Amino acid sequence: IKVKKYQYGNRGMTLEDDINESNKYYLSNKIAVIHKKPTPIQIVQVDYPERSKAVIKEAYFKTPSTTDYNGVYRGKYLDFEAKETKSETSLPLKNFHEHQIRHTEAVLACGGIAFVIIRFSKTEEVFLLEGEHLLKFWQRMESGGRKSIAKDEIMQYGHYIPLGIQPRIDYIRLIESLYY
Amino acid sequence: IKVKKYQYGNRGMTLEDDINESNKYYLSNKIAVIHKKPTPIQIVQVDYPERSKAVIKEAYFKTPSTTDYNGVYRGKYLDFEAKETKSETSLPLKNFHEHQIRHTEAVLACGGIAFVIIRFSKTEEVFLLEGEHLLKFWQRMESGGRKSIAKDEIMQYGHYIPLGIQPRIDYIRLIESLYY
Ligand SMILES: [Mg+2]
Numbered sequence A, B: 001i002k003v004k005k006y007q008y009g010n011r012g013m014t015l016e017d018d019i020n021e022s023n024k025y026y027l028s029n030k031i032a033v034i035h036k037k038p039t040p041i042q043i044v045q046v047d048y049p050e051r052s053k054a055v056i057k058e059a060y061f062k063t064p065s066t067t068d069y070n071g072v073y074r075g076k077y078l079d080f081e082a083k084e085t086k087s088e089t090s091l092p093l094k095n096f097h098e099h100q101i102r103h104t105e106a107v108l109a110c111g112g113i114a115f116v117i118i119r120f121s122k123t124e125e126v127f128l129l130e131g132e133h134l135l136k137f138w139q140r141m142e143s144g145g146r147k148s149i150a151k152d153e154i155m156q157y158g159h160y161i162p163l164g165i166q167p168r169i170d171y172i173r174l175i176e177s178l179y180y
């Protein structure tokens, strides 16, 4: 019972924590190799103290040119963003950067599988929305339409991912059924 | 003639510079989406000065858990390391970290395309060696064999990539002929 308590429900883990944990499971079971990309940093000054390792003393965050995660499943290239929102009714599109949209377009143009994993944090519901739909909603905004994707739309065009134990967010199972 | 001088021969560019330039060409021509992964950094202290952006004041380099580059070409997952050596006769295997070898194994097990791009800097010759061969040479070392891959072996099992103008290192053309 203790185990169940621990494994279900809100444990204060972020969506990224859950995805990272799922990725570890996929990796150790040789199912998929998916990693989060490190945040790019502009390094300005590094000190090399004697007998100890280099210390970065001045650096700045750079804007990433890609999305959060990528990797391989059954030979195919997978690429996705993780987005969490406190809103109960929609995912605001200001959560995306222009470069992430451009990257998604480029990946799709080269035959990759691109998507977003969205969590509504209040209800802990997780959905996968394919890149093609994300691009349509982005274009709707650019044409003067709404600046968010309604939860109804995510439920309609996306796919609900029930929470599991291991892996907690089994998005690969869904990708398998959608693309293979 | 000026252009030729600039475009051929040693311009003091590193192998990574040449690969990054090639990747830009692939991206802007919608051929492939390949990016170098940022170096992972362990951030310890960040200052937030008023009216200016966050400054990282203390951070350390972390060992990457993957290889240098990955991305997508015609739907398939590509993953590779870039290695340059001053030796004229071999590529020392100490140029690789254990985790890069494990990562290469994992990528191959999941159907990805893994390889190394090797430059002999003295002669500017560039070769592509497929991951399967890298693993064999690594295993040879682990079984007590030589601690490097002879250039002869790289010429025998790998593939020479002639330098071009744009892209400078057209590894995608080679991948196309080997895997598609
Ligand atoms: Mg994110």
Ligand SMILES: [Mg+2]
Pocket: B068, B081, B082, B083
């Ligand atoms: Mg390298």
